[in-house]
Structure formats: structure tokens, C-alpha cells
Amino acid sequence: xxxxxxxxxxxxxxxxxxxxxxxxxxxxxxxxxxxxxxxxxxxxxxxxxxxxxxxxxxxxxxxxxxxxxxxxxxxxxxxxxxxxxxxxxxxxxxxxxxxxxxxxxxxxxxxxxxxxxxxxxxxxxxxxxxxxxxxxxxxxxxxxxxxxxxxxxxxxxxxxxxxxxxxxxxxxxxxxxxxxxxxxxxxxxxxxxxxxxxxxxxxxxxxxxxxxxxxxxxxxxxxxxxxxxxxxxxxxxxxxxxxxxxxxxxxxxxxxxxxxxxxxxxxxxxxxxxxxxxxxxxxxxxxxxxxxxxxxxxxxxxxxxxxxxxxxxxxxxxxxxxxxxxxxxxxxxxxxxxxxxxxxxxxxxxxxxxxxxxxxxxxxxxxxxxxxxxxxxxxxxxxxxxxxxxxxxxxxxxxxxxxxxxxxxxxxxxxxxxxxxxxxxxxxxxxxxxxxxxxxxxxxxxxxxxxxxxxxxxxxxxxxxxxxxxxxxxxxxxxxxxxxxxxxx
Amino acid sequence: xxxxxxxxxxxxxxxxxxxxxxxxxxxxxxxxxxxxxxxxxxxxxxxxxxxxxxxxxxxxxxxxxxxxxxxxxxxxxxxxxxxxxxxxxxxxxxxxxxxxxxxxxxxxxxxxxxxxxxxxxxxxxxxxxxxxxxxxxxxxxxxxxxxxxxxxxxxxxxxxxxxxxxxxxxxxxxxxxxxxxxxxxxxxxxxxxxxxxxxxxxxxxxxxxxxxxxxxxxxxxxxxxxxxxxxxxxxxxxxxxxxxxxxxxxxxxxxxxxxxxxxxxxxxxxxxxxxxxxxxxxxxxxxxxxxxxxxxxxxxxxxxxxxxxxxxxxxxxxxxxxxxxxxxxxxxxxxxxxxxxxxxxxxxxxxxxxxxxxxxxxxxxxxxxxxxxxxxxxxxxxxxxxxxxxxxxxxxxxxxxxxxxxxxxxxxxxxxxxxxxxxxx
Numbered sequence: 041x042x043x044x045x046x047x048x049x050x051x052x053x054x055x056x057x058x059x060x061x062x063x064x065x066x067x068x069x070x071x072x073x074x075x076x077x078x079x080x081x082x083x084x085x086x087x088x089x090x091x092x093x094x095x096x097x098x099x100x101x102x103x104x105x106x107x108x109x110x111x112x113x114x115x116x117x118x119x120x121x122x123x124x125x126x127x128x129x130x131x132x133x134x135x136x137x138x139x140x141x142x143x144x145x146x147x148x149x150x151x152x153x154x155x156x157x158x159x160x161x162x163x164x165x166x167x168x169x170x171x172x173x174x175x176x177x178x179x180x181x182x183x184x185x186x187x188x189x190x191x192x193x194x195x196x197x198x199x200x201x202x203x204x205x206x207x208x209x210x211x212x213x214x215x216x217x218x219x220x221x222x223x224x225x226x227x228x229x230x231x232x233x234x235x236x237x238x239x240x241x242x243x244x245x246x247x248x249x250x251x252x253x254x255x256x257x258x259x260x261x262x263x264x265x266x267x268x269x270x271x272x273x274x275x276x277x278x279x280x281x282x283x284x285x286x287x288x289x290x291x292x293x294x295x296x297x298x299x300x301x302x303x304x305x306x307x308x309x310x311x312x313x314x315x316x317x318x319x320x321x322x323x324x325x326x327x328x329x330x331x332x333x334x335x336x337x338x339x340x341x342x343x344x345x346x347x348x349x350x351x352x353x354x355x356x357x358x359x360x361x362x363x364x365x366x367x368x369x370x371x372x373x374x375x376x377x378x379x380x381x382x383x384x385x386x387x388x389x390x391x392x393x394x395x396x397x398x399x400x401x402x403x404x405x406x407x408x409x410x411x412x413x414x415x416x417x418x419x420x421x422x423x424x425x426x427x428x429x430x431x432x433x434x435x436x437x438x439x440x441x442x443x444x445x446x447x448x449x450x451x452x453x454x455x456x457x458x459x460x461x462x463x464x465x466x467x468x469x470x471x472x473x474x475x476x477x478x479x480x481x482x483x484x485x486x487x488x489x490x491x492x493x494x495x496x497x498x499x500x501x502x503x504x505x506x507x508x509x510x511x512x513x514x515x516x517x518x519x520x521x522x523x524x525x526x527x528x529x
Numbered sequence: 530x531x532x533x534x535x536x537x538x539x540x541x542x543x544x545x546x547x548x549x550x551x552x553x554x555x556x557x558x559x560x561x562x563x564x565x566x567x568x569x570x571x572x573x574x575x576x577x578x579x580x581x582x583x584x585x586x587x588x589x590x591x592x593x594x595x596x597x598x599x600x601x602x603x604x605x606x607x608x609x610x611x612x613x614x615x616x617x618x619x620x621x622x623x624x625x626x627x628x629x630x631x632x633x634x635x636x637x638x639x640x641x642x643x644x645x646x647x648x649x650x651x652x653x654x655x656x657x658x659x660x661x662x663x664x665x666x667x668x669x670x671x672x673x674x675x676x677x678x679x680x681x682x683x684x685x686x687x688x689x690x691x692x693x694x695x696x697x698x699x700x701x702x703x704x705x706x707x708x709x710x711x712x713x714x715x716x717x718x719x720x721x722x723x724x725x726x727x728x729x730x731x732x733x734x735x736x737x738x739x740x741x742x743x744x745x746x747x748x749x750x751x752x753x754x755x756x757x758x759x760x761x762x763x764x765x766x767x768x769x770x771x772x773x774x775x776x777x778x779x780x781x782x783x784x785x786x787x788x789x790x791x792x793x794x795x796x797x798x799x800x801x802x803x804x805x806x807x808x809x810x811x812x813x814x815x816x817x818x819x820x821x822x823x824x825x826x827x828x829x830x831x832x833x834x835x836x837x838x839x840x841x842x843x844x845x846x847x848x849x850x851x852x853x854x855x856x857x858x859x860x861x862x863x864x865x866x867x868x869x870x871x872x873x874x875x876x877x878x879x880x881x882x883x884x885x886x887x888x889x890x891x892x893x894x895x896x897x898x899x900x901x902x903x904x905x906x907x908x909x910x911x912x913x914x915x916x917x918x919x920x921x922x923x924x925x926x927x928x929x930x931x932x933x934x935x936x937x938x939x940x941x942x943x944x945x946x947x948x949x950x951x952x953x954x
Contacts, residue, residue, distance in 0.1 A: 281657070285796070328753055331664045334769075358657035360665065436618070436629050440530050440637035447633035452565065452615040456793075461633070475667075488793075490655040492671045496678055510684060515667035519754025522667050523678065524780070525685040527709070 054234045055079045055218075056413065058247035060225055060261050062086075063094040064201065064397045065386050066253040067208035072401035073408075074215035075423075076415040081245055082209070082217060083237070085224035085257075087517030088477040090205035093255040094394070095480060096330070096362025097201035098279065098308055098319060100293055102392040103140055103193035105160025105168060106303060113372045114163055116396035116403060121195060123398040130423050131207035133200060134311035140196030141176060142295045143347055144189045152297040153191040160193065167194050182288050182348045196293055200311055201394055202480040208397075210470065211425050215418070220245065221471075222517065225254075228264050230381060235265075249413060251384045251404060256327045256365045258387035267380035270373065270387065274327050274363035277319025278336045283488050284313040286355035288348040296347065303391065305343030307351065312457075312483065317344040317351065319362065330361040357488055364390035372396070374403055376411050384408060428466065432458040432483075453501070454494040456487025464498060468505045476516040478502075499523070530629075530637045535561045535609075536853045538628055538642040540616045540794065543571020545648035545826020547599035548839040552846025553646075554606045558853060561640065562608060563630050565615040569603070570596040571650060572673065573835065575680045578701050580728070584836035595835060611635060619645060619798040621819035643853035644821045646845060647795055647809070649828035651788040653698075659786050661693070663750030666757070672698040672785035676705065685709055687781025691759050692716045693747050697725040697833075699785025704733035706783075714777045715740040717747055719764050722894060724920045726833065747782070748774060756780050788831045795824065805873035806830040813862050813880035814848035815841070823849045830875055830888065833922050837888075844886070861936045868903065868944035872919065879943060881935035885927045887945070894918045895949035900925055902945050909943070913950065923947075 057073055059066045062084035073080045086092060104118035128135040144150040153170060160168045169192040176190040177183050213219060220243070227238045228250070237245045254261040259272045289309055296304040302321035309315050318340045337359065344351045367373055367388030377383035384407050386400065393400075409415050431439055431449060442449040448462035459482045467481040475491070478484060478498055485491035485498070499522070502513050514520040537553045539546045542564035553560045562569070573581070576592030583589060586598070603610065614632040625641040632638070653671035670678070670686055676698065678684045690706045692699045695718040703713045716734060721744045723730050734741055742761060748769045749760040759782055762774035790808035792800075800817045801810040808829040809817045816823050825845035826838045851858060862878035867889070874889040879902075891898060898917035902910040910931045914923055 331662065331749070333662045334660070334748070337660055337662070353660065356657050356660060358655075359660065359662075431631070436530055436631075436637045436639070439631055443631070443633065443636045450631045450633040450636060451613060452617070452631055455565065455615065455791075458617060460631075489652045490657055492653050492655060492674050495670075495674055496682055499682075514754075517754075520667040521755060523684045523686060524688055527679070527683040527685060 054246035054248060055081045056247065057081075057249040057251060057408065058083060058235070058237060058245050059251040059253055061092070061253040061255055062089045062205075062209060062219060063092050063253065063255050064090065064097070064205050064208070064394050065255075065389050065400055066251070067205045067212065068397040068401040069251055069253060069386070069404050070212035070217045071208045072405050074212040074217045075418060075421040077418050078413070078415065080212070080217040081220060081247065082212070083220045083223040083225065083239070083245060085222065087221060087474050087514065088472055089209045089219070090202045090480070091476070091516060093363060093365060094205050095202050096277070096279070096360055097394050098306065098316060099199050099201045099310065100140075100306075100308060100395070101135070101137070101197035101199055102395040103160065103168070103196040104163050104165045105156045105191070105193060106298060106392070108159060109163045111371045112374065113392060113396060116372065116399040117392040118164055119399035120392075120396040124197060124199070127398055131204075131211055131425050132427050133203040133207040135197060135199045135204070136311055137195065137197035138292055138309065140193040140293045140295060141180060142191040142193075142297060143176070143183070143187050144297060145186055145346070146188060149297045150189045153189065157191050165193065165195065168192070169194075180290055180292055180294070182290050182350055184347060184349050187347070198293060198308065198311055199394070204394070206481060207425055211423075214422055214425065225261055225264055233382075235382065249382045249384065249408060249411070251386060253386040253389075255389070256363055258365060258385070262385065262387070265377070265380045265383050267377040267383050268385065270367060272365045272367065272387065273323050274329075275321055275323050275366050275390065276329065276361055276363055277321055278332045278340060278359065278361045279316050279318030280337065280340055280359050281357045282315040282317065282351070282355040283357045286315055287352060288350035289313070289315050290348060294347050296343065305340055307344050307348050314357070317341065323366070324363075327363065330363065332359045332361050358490055366390045372400070374400060374407070376407050382411065384411070428463075430463060431460045453497045454482070454484035454487065456489050457483040459484040459494075461501060464501050465505060468502060473502065473506060474514050474516050475522065530639055531635070533561065533638055533640050534642070535559045535640060536643045537561070537646065537849060538563065538626070538640045538644075539646045539648055540628065541571065541648035541650055541826075541828065542569035542610055542612070543648065543650050543826065544573055544596070544599070544835045544838045545650070545828065545842040546571070547596070547603055548842035549646050549648055549825055549846040549849070550608045551599065551602055551606070552843040553850050554608050556847070556850040556854065558850055560608045562610045563614040563616055563628070563640070564610065564612045567613050569600060569610055569612060575673075575677045576701075577680050578705075581835050584834065585839055599839075616794055619794050619822070621798060621822060626821045644823060644849040646849050647822065647824040647828050648826045648842060649791045649794060651790045651827040651831055653784070654787040654789060656784060659784075661747050661750055664752055666750070666752035666755050668752070668756035668781045669750065670781070670783055672696070672702045672783045675783050676702055679705060679709065685711070687711055687779075689714060689779040690781045690783060691747070691761075691777050691779045692783045692785060694718060694785035694787070695723040695725050695730075695741060696785040696787065697729050699783065700725045700729040700733040702783055702785065703739050704737060707737050707739070711781075713737070713739045714779055715742050715761075717742045717745045717761055719744070719746050722918065722920075726920070750782065756782055788827065790828045790830065792828070795822070798822070803873065805867065806875065811876045812878040813860075813876050813885060814852070814858060815845040815876060816848065816852065821852060830873070833920070837922070837924065841888075861940065863935055863940050864942040866942055866944040868946035870947035871945055874945050879927065879932055879935070881932050882929060883932065884929045885932060887925045887927060889923045889925065889945060889947075891917045891919055891923060891947050893947065893949060897950050899948045899950050900945060901948070902927065902943055904941055904943050917947065
């Protein structure tokens with residue numbers, strides 16, 4: 041990502057496609073389309089990529105057994121799942137195919153596992169297996185002795201969701217896509233064969249096609265485009281992050297048997313060695329309500345401890361909540377609009393949206409093509425991103441080499457996650473200029489002290505790199521300023 | 530990777546690190562100190578209030594002044610201090626102890642030394658650790674971070690402030706924020722008593738009419754961008770009494786809810802960590818289970834006043850010097866456990882036949898309390914202490930005479946208990 045590039049075009053010069061929303065879908069679509077000889081822009085109302093629904097994602101690459109074959113999301117989930125090795129190879133984001141276990145605590149629950157297994161096999165999920173109590177405990181020693189068996193899906197995996205979205209967007213930008221941040225859609229008009237979109241701050245973007253990937257606000261965007269009427273219902277999930285080295289860290293993603301609306305309270309090991317427990321699932325009205333509650337903390341830990349008794353609230357580093365954008369029929373809604381010209385709807389992308397995202401991008405590309413957009417592959421498309429350097433993943437010998445080239449690799453800014461000054465500078469130069477943006481990009485501030493020791497260092501680096509006054513730095517965009525003033529003024 | 534050889538490597542140049550390095554240097558050992566910040570002094574540098582040094586120097590100093598006294602002394606010696614240098618890996622070993630450090634200035638180094646002393650300090654417990662529900666806006670700081678931002682960087686972190694926890698840093702920051710021109714709406718403490726020193730309650734809250742809400746908790750944080758308000762409720766029978774909750778409109782929440790020794794470097798090396806202190810287990814020589822690896826200061830257990838950190842660190846330095854110079858400690862060490870009403874006792878053993886300074890924390894508050902050292906049913910030593918509170922560490926010196934006969938006895942573990950007694954006893 042580079043700092044806000046002004047749109048190349050004069051007002052007469054329109055983009056071919058503008059994508060509304062830089063979450064996992066918007067970024068995946070942008071990356072896919074950036075391989076073609078068209079002009080693509082992404083508009084995002086937040087201060088950084090993935091700051092909406094995507095950043096609170098649980099980071100699971102699902103296997104594809106949870107939903108029946110006739111749902112669109114099942115097809116895209118299975119197709120998306122299989123694309124992750126290639127994506128990781130190209131984009132270098134953290135991903136591991138560690139496998140999923142769905143745990144049964146009774147013969148009835150084992151029956152549910154059997155049904156899920158049959159459904160998964162019918163969906164085309166490879167290598168699903170039903171395991172005895174003994175077999176599952178052999179694979180996963182931290183489990184409760186009450187586990188009576190499990191469904192094992194070895195193709196399930198874990199990913200760092202924001203790193204994945206950042207990488208998609210970086211790749212798209214590397215191929216010429218434009219990203220406009222703090223760009224909140226206010227009005228849209230169709231003039232001839234061009235959409236004129238206006239932001240709240242009066243900036244304008246013109247484009248032939250609009251892709252609505254606006255997550256929780258897809259219904260509002262649809263209304264602004266005078267396209268279909270539908271209602272996005274936020275389903276809130278509260279999750280807890282446990283520190284590295286916490287008791288009960290499992291080798292697989294652990295699921296209970298699912299209920300109708302939710303896959304249940306999970307125990308999720310992360311690629312970085314921390315652990316997440318949650319999420320809850322409750323439909324709410326307020327699309328901005330990402331608060332957590334004491335009641336749900338108890339529910340989450342009760343659920344997690346039932347599967348892994350060693351898990352303790354003592355290891356909590358932080359809590360967060362995310363909102364899943366759901367539609368009434370619980371399926372994805374991805375289609376050409378039948379009411380508004382040249383609009384593609386990408387709505388209701390709840391779980392397994394992240395898993396499906398690379399397949400969603402291909403599906404949207406095909407819809408655009410079917411709608412009449414000419415797509416010619418660019419000759420000079422770069423599919424690979426360069427590997428980023430993270431000191432915590434290097435040996436001392438490798439770090440020594442890096443320091444010789446750039447001493448800032450030797451200055452450890454975040455002691456909990458061993459993040460160097462050079463990594464923070466890289467994040468800032470790529471346009472991540474909020475504290476949360478830097479945190480999600482580098483992990484600085486994500487460890488046990490939660491920014492207690494690195495916040496002031498990051499503020500210093502931000503000032504030096506951007507030359508902006510201290511009062512302008514925020515946690516996650518305007519309104520979340522960190523420092524109110526200076527003593528000497 | 531450059532290899533550096535010393536007799537002693539001290540990790541951390543705060544109060545503990547400076548004292549321990551000086552103690553080693555007095556024994557003519559070659560000592561190096563690594564410090565991750567750009568200058569030595571540690572957290573003392575941001576503690577610009579006074580009250581430091583009463584025990585040590587018999588006068589009231591500010592944190593920087595207290596640090597200055599040690600820094601001057603260190604400068605006058607041949608101790609090598611490497612700032613901007615972070616220790617990332619510690620390994621024990623028969624021939625030497627190894628510490629790998631990263632630094633922009635010095636690159637990657639491996640220190641091969643006779644003894645490593647961990648003087649790494651502590652970190653602040655944060656919101657996640659205490660699980661305050663609500664949104665996650667900007668404007669929530671640990672008190673120490675706010676202190677740093679104010680006193681070193683010269684920033685104003687907030688204008689309407691609520692403080693959670695009545696620890697000393699919280700109380701001092703209540704006064705500091707008031708002096709900055711901010712309005713401090715109250716200090717919210719879950720316990721029925723204040724957990725900071727009494728002098729700080731008087732000087733930092735009462736003198737400024739800042740309300741102290743004892744037996745209260747923050748039950749919700751509100752605000753999307755920046756903190757907008759917090760909800761405070763009485764804490765009764767282990768639950769928030771939401772019917773009597775009230776709202777305080779503020780833009781800043783400071784957390785002073787306890788400190789945790791930074792034990793990760795030690796833990797990753799295989800040092801045993803106490804669940805009670807959250808620092809390493811140490812014996813009577815302040816040595817961990819890895820021979821040649823020692824710990825002192827707030828990285829070992831959290832102290833009330835810096836003077837005791839300095840004292841403990843000097844002891845630690847002498848013991849590490851003994852280890853390096855091969856003065857083999859043949860003294861028998863007998864395991865010591867926390868008994869009734871004792872949250873923790875340090876060190877984990879008593880050395881027979883010499884004096885032992887114990888640090889312990891009470892679980893109860895009383896005007897007078899009798900501490901007793903037992904071996905099974907036998908009382909070996911007892912002493913009465915006044916004004917015993919969980920927030921104030923008890924220091925008890927067990928004289929050499931008291932432990933003299935232990936070297937002949939079996940090594941049956943000892944335990945220490947606290948019992949409240951009538952005031953006139």
C-alpha cells in the first residue's frame with residue numbers, strides 16, 4: 041500500500057471498476073481485476089484496509105462441511121479453500137493448514153459429526169475422517185476427557201486475516217489499482233454509461249462499473265446506487281486473545297458441534313502462537329456496536345473450557361468484537377444487479393467469507409465479463425509480493441546481516457513481539473499511519489503488554505516519518521486521536 | 530555476530546541493574562550492562578515526583594535524582610553499559626551463560642559470561658488482563674505509559690480522566706494529570722482499601738479533592754473513536770451492583786491495576802516461574818534453577834519502594850560475584866513455603882547458619898500481625914509487625930543465630946505464616 045495516491049484521472053477520465061469497501065472481498069476482487077488491462081479503484085471509508093468486518097475475523101480457513109451443497113457459499117468456500125497455498129506462495133501472508141476438529145461430547149453429537157461428514161463428502165471436501173475418542177485425544181492431548189469422538193477435516197487452516205487483506209491490497213496496488221481511504225460513499229448518479237460517485241467530503245470518482253463489497257453497509261450502498269433493497273443484519277461475535285505460551289494451546293482448530301446460526305464457540309490457535317477463544321453470535325441492531333460484555337466473557341470461556349479444560353482467563357491479552365454482515369437466507373448474495381446498471385452486489389459475506397474470498401473474486405470477475413466488461417490479461421502483471429522482513433522470524437545470524445544493511449532492524453521497538461524499528465517504518469511508508477494499522481501490519485502492540493512500552497516509540501517514529509503534529513495521530517482514524525496536546529504550547 | 534566475554538552480564542540498567550552491576554564491580558569483576566532504552570536509568574527517569582531514597586540516603590529525592598546517584602557511580606567505574614540493546618535470548622550452560630542481544634549500534638552480539646543477572650523490571654497489567662467490557666476507543670492508557678508520555682515526551686494524554694486502581698502510579702498520575710490542567714473525576718478501586726501507600730492517598734488525592742471510590746469497578750467503557758464515558762458500579766460479594774451504577778463522562782481512562790515481572794526471557798530459557806510473584810523462583814542467593822542465572826528487582830517480584838530494590842540487587846550482586854569467583858556456597862539451603870495468610874515469600878529457600886532477609890506479602894490487613902517461621906509444628910522464629918497490609922511488603926531479617934542449628938537438621942521444608950493479633954501484644 042502506498043500513501044494516498046490522487047486518482048490519476050481528471051474528471052473526464054473514468055475508472056473501469058470502482059470497488060466500494062477494502063475488506064477481504066474488496067481487496068481480493070481488486071487483486072484479481074488488477075491482472076487485467078482495466079483501471080481499478082477501491083474506495084474505503086476507514087483509515088486503513090480491513091478496518092471494518094475483516095480485521096475482527098477469526099482467521100479460519102474453513103474446510104467446507106458446515107453448509108449444504110446447494111448454497112452459493114459452500115461452492116465458493118471449497119474453491120477458495122483450495123487456493124490458499126498458491127496465494128500464500130505469491131503473497132507471503134501467514135497461513136498454516138493445521139486441520140479442524142469438530143468435537144462430540146455425546147452419542148447425539150457424534151451423530152451430528154457423522155451428518156457433517158456425509159455433507160462434507162457430498163460437497164467434495166477431501167480427506168474427512170470420523171475419529172474415536174482415543175484417536176482424537178491422541179492427536180490433541182489438551183482435550184477434555186469427556187470428548188467422545190470427532191470429525192477431522194485436515195484441509196482446514198488458520199491465517200492472519202488482516203495480513204492476508206493487506207497483502208491482497210498491496211498486490212492490487214502493485215499492479216496499478218488505486219486505493220482511496222477515508223472515502224465514504226454519499227451519493228451516486230449514472231451519467232450516460234458512467235457512474236459518478238461522491239464521497240461525504242465531496243471527492244468524486246467516476247467509473248463504468250461499481251462493485252458493492254461494503255460489508256455491514258452493503259444495503260446502504262445498494263440503496264445509494266438505487267439497486268436492490270435488502271437488509272444486512274449484524275451478528276456480533278466477541279472473542280478473546282490469549283497470550284503466547286498460554287496453557288491449552290491446541291494443534292488444531294477446535295469446534296463444538298454447530299447450532300443453526302453459528303459454528304459455536306471455538307478454540308483457535310493462531311499462526312503467531314497466541315490463541316483465540318470465541319466467538320459468540322448474537323444478532324444486533326447497531327452496526328457500530330463492537331463492545332464486549334462480562335456475561336459473554338463467561339460464556340466464551342465456559343464453552344472453551346468444556347473442550348480444553350486448561351484454558352484460563354488469566355492468559356487473556358485482549359478482547360474484541362466483530363460484526364458479521366448477514367442476510368436473511370444466510371447465504372452470500374453475489375450477482376449482477378437487476379435494478380441498477382453495471383453494479384455487482386457482493387453482500388451477506390459472513391462466515392466462511394474469508395475462506396471463500398479468492399473464489400468470490402473469480403466469481404465477480406466472471407459476472408463482470410458476463411455483464412459486458414472486456415477483460416484482457418495484462419502482459420506485465422506481477423503476481424508475487426516480495427517477502428517482508430520480520431525480526432521475530434529470523435535467526436540472530438540473519439538479523440545481524442539485516443542490521444548491517446539497515447541498523448533499524450537492530451532497534452527493537454516492541455519487546456513482546458520483537459518488532460524492529462525498520463518494520464514499523466516499512467508499515468508507515470506503505471501507508472499504515474494509524475496505531476492500529478501499524479499494529480496489524482507489524483504486530484507491534486499486539487503482545488502481552490498491549491502497547492504499554494511501544495506506544496511512545498511508535499509515536500516518535502510516526503512523527504519523524506510523516507512530519508505531522510503529534511495531535512493528529514490516531515488509533516484508527518479521525519476521532520480516535522491519542523494525544524490531546526503538548527505541554528510546551 | 531560478535532562474541533563478547535565478561536564475568537557478569539546484567540540485563541537492564543534501571544534501579545536494580547545499576548545497583549547489581551556496582552556490587553559486582555566492587556569485587557573487581559568485569560561487568561557489562563545491556564539496556565534496551567537509549568539511556569540508562571529505567572522507569573525512575575519518568576518518576577519526577579519525590580519520595581525516593583528515604584531508606585537509602587535518608588533524604589527525599591525524585592526518581593531522576595535517585596537514578597543520577599547510581600549513574601554517576603557507574604560512570605566512574607569500568608562497567609560497560611550498552612544502551613539501545615535488547616536481550617532476546619538467554620541460554621544456560623556448563624562452561625558459560627549466553628545472552629544474545631540486538632542493537633542498531635552494535636549489531637547482534639553474543640555475551641558469554643560467568644553469570645547473568647536479570648534486572649529486567651516489570652510491565653503494567655492492562656485492560657485485557659482485568660477484562661473491562663465495552664468498546665475499544667483511544668484514550669485508554671496504562672498509568673505508567675501516561676506518565677512517560679507526560680513527563681518525558683511532554684504530551685497531554687487527556688483532559689477528563691478516570692483512574693482505575695489505587696496503586697501508587699495511579700495515585701501519582703491523579704495528581705500529575707491535575708497539575709497538567711486535566712480534571713480527574715475519580716479513582717476506582719475494586720478492593721475495600723487503597724492499594725497504594727498512605728502518603729500517596731493524602732498527597733495525591735485528598736489534597737486535590739479527588740474522589741476515591743473503594744469497592745467499585747468500571748463495568749463498561751463507552752466511545753467509538755475516543756473514550757466518551759465509563760460506567761462505574763459498586764462491587765458487592767464478588768459482583769458488580771449494576772442497579773447502583775453511575776456514569777462518568779471522560780475522555781481518558783488510566784489503568785493502575787498492578788505490575789507483572791517481565792519473566793519471558795527467563796521463562797524461555799527454562800527458568801521456573803512462580804505463579805505467585807510471576808517472577809523466577811530463586812534460592813537464598815537469588816539464583817534461579819539455572820546455575821549462574823540470577824534475578825533481582827521488580828523483574829523478580831514487585832517492590833513498594835526503590836530503596837529495597839537497590840538493597841536486594843546489591844545482595845544479588847554479591848551472590849553472583851561469589852558464584853563467578855568460585856567461592857562455592859556449601860551452605861545448606863532449606864525450602865521455604867508461604868503458609869497461612871502469606872501471599873508469597875521470597876526467596877524460596879533459607880540458608881542455614883547465616884542471616885536471611887525475607888520479603889513477604891500478607892493476604893490480610895491488620896493493625897498487628899505475628900509472622901512465624903515453622904518447621905512442621907515447631908516454631909523457629911516469630912516477630913510482630915504493625916500496620917500489615919497486602920499493599921506493603923514485609924521485610925523480616927532472620928538472624929544467623931536463628932538458623933544456626935538448621936545446618937545440622939534434616940532439610941524438612943519450612944513455612945511462614947501470618948496471624949493477626951491484638952494490638953497490645
